[in-house]
Amino acid sequence: MLGPKQEAQAALFYEFSLEDHVPQDHLLRSIDRFVDLGSIRAYLADFYSHTGRPSIDPELLIRMLLVGYCFGIRSERRLCEEVHLNLAYRWFCRLDLTDRIPDHSTFSKNRHGRFRESDLLRHVFETTVARCMEEGLVGGQGFAVDASLISADVQKQNSSNPDDWAARDIDPYDAPRAVREYLDTLDDEAFGAATTAKPKFTAHADPASQWTAARKGPAFFAYSDNYLIDTDHGIIMDVDASRSNKTAEVGAMRKMIDRTQECFGVTPDWIAADTAYGSADNLVWLALKRKILPFIPVFDKSARRDGTFSRSDFTWDADNDRYLCPEGAELKRTRQYHKDPRNKQPRTGRRKYRASKMVCSVCPAKEKCCPKVDARSVTREQFEEVREFAHQCTASEFNPTAQKRRKKVEMLFAHLKRILGLGRLRLRGPCGVQDEFTLAAIAQNLRKLAKLKPMVPAAG
Structure with a gap:
C-alpha cells in the first residue's frame, strides 16, 4: 500500500551525536588517529597579542585546511560551505552542530601573517613525517627524488619580455605581495639565482613563475613541486617549491636532503632519480660530499650521432x-x-x-x-671518475630495483593532480606556492598512514 506522505515536523528536543553519524570506515576517522595538533597553540603563542578579542583556534583552521586538501576542495569559500554542511567534516574539525564556521577571509589573514612568520605548516609537516617514522613506514636506506610541473595562476596575456619588465619603475613597498616575494628570492638558488638565462616571458602577477615548454607542448607559466621520498612505502620526507628548470630542481634536492638529515637525522644509503639530476657536479655532491650512492643516469652529451666512435x-x-x-x-x-x-x-x-x-x-x-x-682526440672531464662510478651504479644488479622504487614518486605526483586536484595553483608567489605544496604533502602522508595502518574493528 502507498504509505503516508513524508513531511518535516518540528521537534522541541533533539538527541543528536556527531560521533554516531560518522561511519566507522570513513577516511577522516582513519586520518584523525594520526593528526597531532596539540602543540601548535604553544608553538604560536609568541605570535598572538596578549590583548584584544579572542582569536579563532589555529587547530580548527589547520584541521579545515587538511579536510580541503585531503578531499580536493581547493576553494576556501567552498571549504567553509562544505564543513558547514558535512557532518564528518564537522566531527573532524571538533565542531558541534551549533558552532559557527570561520569566515574564508580568516585563512588569508592567518596565512599571510602568523602562519608564515612561524612557519607553522612546515612544523605540521615535520610532525606528520615523525609520526610516519614512529609507525615504521620509513626505512631510511633508499630515497627517490623528482619534480613535477604545476601550472601557476597566471596567463600569458598578462606577461611581458623581461627587458620590458626591468625597465619598469617598481616600488617594492607598493608592489603586490607576489612581486615582493619575487624580489626577496632573487638570490635564492631555487629561484632567481638558479640560472642566468633570461626567460622569454615574465608574468606580471607572479614573476617568480617559470615560462616553460618542458611538456613538449604549448608553453605556460609553472612552478616545480619537488618531492624527496622514502622508497619503502612512498612517504614524503621533504617537499620544496622551485622554478621549473634543472638547476633549481637540483638545488631543491640538495636542500631537502640536508634538511631531512638535520630534522630527523636520516641520510639515505642510496638515492634514485632521472637524468635531470645526473650532472657531474651533482654526482660529486652526492657521492663524495654526502656519501650517497647515486642510482642516476649520467647526463652525458659525448655520444656522437654521425656513426663515428664516441x-x-x-x-x-x-x-x-x-x-x-x-x-x-x-x-x-x-x-x-x-x-x-x-x-x-x-x-x-x-x-x-x-x-x-x-x-x-x-x-x-x-x-x-x-x-x-x-x-682523433678525446676529452676527459674534471670529475670523470665520479661519472664512471655513477655508470657502475646504474649498471649494477640493484639498479632495476632502485628504478622500480623510484616510480613511487611519480605515482605520488599522479595522485596529487588527479585525486587531490592540484593541477593548477591557486596561490601566487614563492611563499603561497610553498604553502600549497606543503599542505598537499601533509595530506598525502596522512592518507598513506590511513591506508597502511587501517583501523582495527571494535570487538563485538
Whole structure:
C-alpha cells in the first residue's frame, strides 16, 4: 500500500551525536588517529597579542585546511560551505552542530601573517613525517627524488619580455605581495639565482613563475613541486617549491636532503632519480660530499650521432693516464709548453688526449673514427671518475630495483593532480606556492598512514 506522505515536523528536543553519524570506515576517522595538533597553540603563542578579542583556534583552521586538501576542495569559500554542511567534516574539525564556521577571509589573514612568520605548516609537516617514522613506514636506506610541473595562476596575456619588465619603475613597498616575494628570492638558488638565462616571458602577477615548454607542448607559466621520498612505502620526507628548470630542481634536492638529515637525522644509503639530476657536479655532491650512492643516469652529451666512435668506445687506462682506441692505439695527454708554468694545466679541469697523427693516418678504422681530422682526440672531464662510478651504479644488479622504487614518486605526483586536484595553483608567489605544496604533502602522508595502518574493528 502507498504509505503516508513524508513531511518535516518540528521537534522541541533533539538527541543528536556527531560521533554516531560518522561511519566507522570513513577516511577522516582513519586520518584523525594520526593528526597531532596539540602543540601548535604553544608553538604560536609568541605570535598572538596578549590583548584584544579572542582569536579563532589555529587547530580548527589547520584541521579545515587538511579536510580541503585531503578531499580536493581547493576553494576556501567552498571549504567553509562544505564543513558547514558535512557532518564528518564537522566531527573532524571538533565542531558541534551549533558552532559557527570561520569566515574564508580568516585563512588569508592567518596565512599571510602568523602562519608564515612561524612557519607553522612546515612544523605540521615535520610532525606528520615523525609520526610516519614512529609507525615504521620509513626505512631510511633508499630515497627517490623528482619534480613535477604545476601550472601557476597566471596567463600569458598578462606577461611581458623581461627587458620590458626591468625597465619598469617598481616600488617594492607598493608592489603586490607576489612581486615582493619575487624580489626577496632573487638570490635564492631555487629561484632567481638558479640560472642566468633570461626567460622569454615574465608574468606580471607572479614573476617568480617559470615560462616553460618542458611538456613538449604549448608553453605556460609553472612552478616545480619537488618531492624527496622514502622508497619503502612512498612517504614524503621533504617537499620544496622551485622554478621549473634543472638547476633549481637540483638545488631543491640538495636542500631537502640536508634538511631531512638535520630534522630527523636520516641520510639515505642510496638515492634514485632521472637524468635531470645526473650532472657531474651533482654526482660529486652526492657521492663524495654526502656519501650517497647515486642510482642516476649520467647526463652525458659525448655520444656522437654521425656513426663515428664516441668517447665510450675508448678504454680508459688510469695507471698510464691514457685512452686506448678500439684498434688498440693509445691517446696520450696533450702537453703545451708555456713559459709560465701555471698555464700548463687547463683551468677548466678538463684534460685532452690525442692520438698520433702517423698512427691515425694508416689506421683501417679511420673513416669510422676521425674521417674529417688528421688524428682523433678525446676529452676527459674534471670529475670523470665520479661519472664512471655513477655508470657502475646504474649498471649494477640493484639498479632495476632502485628504478622500480623510484616510480613511487611519480605515482605520488599522479595522485596529487588527479585525486587531490592540484593541477593548477591557486596561490601566487614563492611563499603561497610553498604553502600549497606543503599542505598537499601533509595530506598525502596522512592518507598513506590511513591506508597502511587501517583501523582495527571494535570487538563485538
